[in-house]
Amino acid sequence: MAAVGIVLVMSQPARATLIGTEVTGALYFAGSSQNDFDPVNGWVPAGYLNVAGTTVTISSNAVEYGYFDGTATITADFTGMQLTITDTPQSTASYNPLQMVFTDSAFSNLGTVSDSFPNGGMTGSLSGGVITLNWAGGDVTNGVSLQAVFNVNVPASPLLSIQLTSTNAVVISWPASSIGFSLQQSSILNPANWVNVTNTPVVTNGLNQVMVPPLTGRQFYRLKFS
Numbered sequence: 001m002a003a004v005g006i007v008l009v010m011s012q013p014a015r016a017t018l019i020g021t022e023v024t025g026a027l028y029f030a031g032s033s034q035n036d037f038d039p040v041n042g043w044v045p046a047g048y049l050n051v052a053g054t055t056v057t058i059s060s061n062a063v064e065y066g067y068f069d070g071t072a073t074i075t076a077d078f079t080g081m082q083l084t085i086t087d088t089p090q091s092t093a094s095y096n097p098l099q100m101v102f103t104d105s106a107f108s109n110l111g112t113v114s115d116s117f118p119n120g121g122m123t124g125s126l127s128g129g130v131i132t133l134n135w136a137g138g139d140v141t142n143g144v145s146l147q148a149v150f151n152v153n154v155p156a157s158p159l160l161s162i163q164l165t166s167t168n169a170v171v172i173s174w175p176a177s178s179i180g181f182s183l184q185q186s187s188i189l190n191p192a193n194w195v196n197v198t199n200t201p202v203v204t205n206g207l208n209q210v211m212v213p214p215l216t217g218r219q220f221y222r223l224k225f226s
Helices: none
Strands: 005-009 022-029 055-057 065-068 072-078 082-089 093-095 098-103 110-115 122-127 130-135 138-140 146-152 161-164 170-175 181-186 202-204 207-212 217-225
Touching: 022 065, 022 072, 072 098, 082 098, 110 122, 122 146, 130 146, 170 181
Parallel strands: 005 217
Antiparallel strands: 022 055, 022 098, 065 072, 072 082, 082 146, 093 138, 098 130, 110 146, 122 130, 161 170, 170 207, 181 217, 202 207
């Protein structure tokens, strides 16, 4: 009896982490040019990485940016793939518009996960490695935190598909528009030993296609974003 090759397609790609990259941050109120994330202005409390300056190294266990002036605490916390903005008012009032700008050459993708800021929420854009966040201001309540969470460097996961040819070769494909992904394989999953598939993808009908020879045994495939 001929051996049967079994291929399991993994559609969730590994992600590119921000940990260890350097980011420069700025906080502005109502169009002011003063960067209130700059500790020289006296509003950066202890415990945040920007106590040493506005350019910090993103860490997995520290909040990168903090601001406190007696009326509000504003923080910006990067993780491996997310940015969380939190604004905790210290009084019930109408707050001025604010803008935050973060620069890191590693930034490649930005998407909103959740947003509890009132009056239109916090809008975000990414251009040339610069994230710009804006909130139009509005009425806030003492002690009630506002929060916006953004995915950073988390592109939409392309779907892998598989097709068996008449010669029992296997064609694995994914959208050619999904740039930055590479195909990996492993013969086991626990623990997995992912290695890059060396076959060069061929673009056909808008798809990246990789042909692998007939299999004996089990092989697992995934896409890795890097």
